[in-house]
Amino acid sequence: MSEDAFLAAYDPDAYGRLALAVDVVLMGIRDGRPAVMLVRREEPPQAGLRALPGGFVGVTETLDAAAARVLREKAGLSDLHLEQLYTFGAIDRDPRMRIVSVAYLALLPEAAFTAAARNGAGLLPAVIDVPWAGEAGGPVTVRDAGEGGPLALAFDHADILALAMLRLRGKLDYSAVGFALLPERFTLRQLQEVHEAILGTSLNKPAFRRRMLDRSWLEPTGVREAGTSFRPPELYRFRRPR
Amino acid sequence: MSEDAFLAAYDPDAYGRLALAVDVVLMGIRDGRPAVMLVRREEPPQAGLRALPGGFVGVTETLDAAAARVLREKAGLSDLHLEQLYTFGAIDRDPRMRIVSVAYLALLPEAAFTAAARNGAGLLPAVIDVPWAGEAGGPVTVRDAGEGGPLALAFDHADILALAMLRLRGKLDYSAVGFALLPERFTLRQLQEVHEAILGTSLNKPAFRRRMLDRSWLEPTGVREAGTSFRPPELYRFRRPR
DNA sequence: TGAATAGTGTCTCTAAGACATTATTAT
DNA sequence: ATAATAATGTCTTAGAGACACTATTCA
Numbered sequence: 001m002s003e004d005a006f007l008a009a010y011d012p013d014a015y016g017r018l019a020l021a022v023d024v025v026l027m028g029i030r031d032g033r034p035a036v037m038l039v040r041r042e043e044p045p046q047a048g049l050r051a052l053p054g055g056f057v058g059v060t061e062t063l064d065a066a067a068a069r070v071l072r073e074k075a076g077l078s079d080l081h082l083e084q085l086y087t088f089g090a091i092d093r094d095p096r097m098r099i100v101s102v103a104y105l106a107l108l109p110e111a112a113f114t115a116a117a118r119n120g121a122g123l124l125p126a127v128i129d130v131p132w133a134g135e136a137g138g139p140v141t142v143r144d145a146g147e148g149g150p151l152a153l154a155f156d157h158a159d160i161l162a163l164a165m166l167r168l169r170g171k172l173d174y175s176a177v178g179f180a181l182l183p184e185r186f187t188l189r190q191l192q193e194v195h196e197a198i199l200g201t202s203l204n205k206p207a208f209r210r211r212m213l214d215r216s217w218l219e220p221t222g223v224r225e226a227g228t229s230f231r232p233p234e235l236y237r238f239r240r241p242r
Numbered sequence: 243m244s245e246d247a248f249l250a251a252y253d254p255d256a257y258g259r260l261a262l263a264v265d266v267v268l269m270g271i272r273d274g275r276p277a278v279m280l281v282r283r284e285e286p287p288q289a290g291l292r293a294l295p296g297g298f299v300g301v302t303e304t305l306d307a308a309a310a311r312v313l314r315e316k317a318g319l320s321d322l323h324l325e326q327l328y329t330f331g332a333i334d335r336d337p338r339m340r341i342v343s344v345a346y347l348a349l350l351p352e353a354a355f356t357a358a359a360r361n362g363a364g365l366l367p368a369v370i371d372v373p374w375a376g377e378a379g380g381p382v383t384v385r386d387a388g389e390g391g392p393l394a395l396a397f398d399h400a401d402i403l404a405l406a407m408l409r410l411r412g413k414l415d416y417s418a419v420g421f422a423l424l425p426e427r428f429t430l431r432q433l434q435e436v437h438e439a440i441l442g443t444s445l446n447k448p449a450f451r452r453r454m455l456d457r458s459w460l461e462p463t464g465v466r467e468a469g470t471s472f473r474p475p476e477l478y479r480f481r482r483p484r
Numbered sequence: 485t486g487a488a489t490a491g492t493g494t495c496t497c498t499a500a501g502a503c504a505t506t507a508t509t510a511t
Numbered sequence: 512a513t514a515a516t517a518a519t520g521t522c523t524t525a526g527a528g529a530c531a532c533t534a535t536t537c538a
Contacts (some may be wrong), residue, residue, distance in 0.1 A: 018262055018299065020262060057260065057331070062331050063331035084328060087329045089299070089305035089306075090304060091302060091304060098301050098302075100262055100299070100305065102331070135417075174377070187517090189516085189517080204500075205518090206503090206518085206519070206520090207502090224509095229509080229510050229511070229515070229516095230509055230514075230517080232508080232510095232516095232517085233516080233518085430491090446528050447490095447491090448492070448528085449528060450527095453526085453527080470488090470536075470537080471487085471488070471489095472487075472535080473488080473490050473534070473535040473536045474489095474535085474536065474537095475489080476490085486537105487537090488535105488537090489535090489536090490533100490536095491533085491534070492531100493530105493533090496527100496528085496529085496530105497527085497529100498525105498526090499524100499527100500523100500524085500525080500526100501522105501523085501524080501525095502522085503523105504519100504520085505519080505521095506517100506520090507517070508516090508517075508518095509514100509515090509517095511515105
């Protein structure tokens with residue numbers, strides 16, 4: 001049988017119907033704590049609950065493109081750090097039908113995150129409480145940025161968010177993801193504060209500086225931060241490692 | 243609108259047709275080198291090329307269950323280490339139709355891997371050459387276990403295999419995956435040989451032993467290996483960390 | 485006893501934590 | 512000068528690499 005003949009005879013429905021979606025964990029830092037952007041579900045199922053922004057994957061669209069489109073449509077964002085996390089395929093994770101969802105992690109610098117909360121129609125920033133440490137992970141909870149009790153998340157989105165936190169923590173000190181949470185130019189203190197916010201711990205200053213400067217990721221700009229009432233710190237720029 | 247009404251009105255085809263598959267990277271150690279189990283594609287598309295064993299995901303089947311079923315059907319294997327790797331969604335990765343594939347990594351101890359090559363109908367072990375080091379990764383090549391030139395892999399399976407090697411290397415020394423490549427009872431030397439095979443480097447013996455024994459993963463069995471013509475080494479058992 | 489590998493002692497070196505000290509700027 | 516934070520020096524400690532040495536078993 002030729003390939004053409006095979007393709008003509010191939011039945012796409014032989015294995016039943018199943019939809020593929022993406023859900024995006026759009027994270028940033030807010031007042032020294034990790035935060036995530038949620039939407040309020042206005043329609044059933046689970047209307048009223050908070051959810052991660054998401055959408056179905058088009059037949060002529062890659063997974064990365066679908067995640068980028070969701071960010072564009074729901075948050076007006078483009079050109080931000082975006083990486084695939086994990087694919088969630090529990091049978092009843094969505095009551096509508098069988099929906100398998102590819103989870104993505106997107107990261108924004110603090111200023112852009114705050115701006116997105118104002119500009120993105122319906123985007124609600126929520127602070128993430130992470131009650132665990134270590135590589136085993138565990139559940140996290142979310143609260144409205146302006147305090148208040150814990151929020152309920154729709155579907156399995158609490159699991160997705162918990163995995164996002166675990167991955168982010170795990171990658172933080174051996175990869176360059178941390179820089180995606182900072183503006184183009186930043187001080188070493190800001191970099192440390194980002195790490196401390198994500199890890200939920202305080203870090204030793206000299207050791208942190210040594211570690212960061214020993215990697216060849218930081219390029220001094222020669223410019224110092226303006227507007228301080230004390231010795232102005234050097235501004236650095238992230239340089240992709242060779 | 244109630245949830246029931248919503249579900250009744252929901253159109254599963256609104257976003258077009260797309261199939262979901264799993265592809266399994268079944269790895270083991272062979273003569274001190276990483277190896278993978280491949281199948282020869284007998285039908286189009288790409289008949290004749292080697293491929294990872296895979297299959298479509300059933301509508302009432304989780305992703306993990308689909309990967310486990312593929313291992314059962316194509317290799318006669320069950321109860322082995324199985325973890326999700328990444329989801330591949332390039333538009334034209336399969337010429338038949340849009341097929342998104344969730345890649346899984348499965349690991350077998352050396353003896354079980356060799357046995358599977360004999361028992362699994364059509365399973366062909368291939369040795370993996372990994373020409374890179376470090377966390378950036380890169381392409382790998384495969385050769386037939388009995389030497390010979392490099393083999394061509396179908397679809398994007400070379401990318402999937404390369405990612406599997408990168409992940410395995412990355413997780414090896416901070417997680418317990420290494421033990422999935424060993425029998426229930428093993429010597430410290432065997433454990434080191436597994437690490438050396440996967441990492442493609444030689445390791446310092448005292449440092450390796452110290453590191454492994456300092457984690458609380460190894461439980462001495464009190465039994466020593468039999469059949470040696472020299473001092474018989476202690477056999478250890480893997481104990482899940484608390 | 486010799487061969488072969490198991491298993492350990494120890495020195496060095498690197499990197500992190502802790503803490504203190506010096507440096508630099510605005511007011 | 513003072514206040515405030517930037518930036519660094521240094522001591523200690525933990526862990527890895529290197530290498531040699533001792534231990535144990537079989538033939």
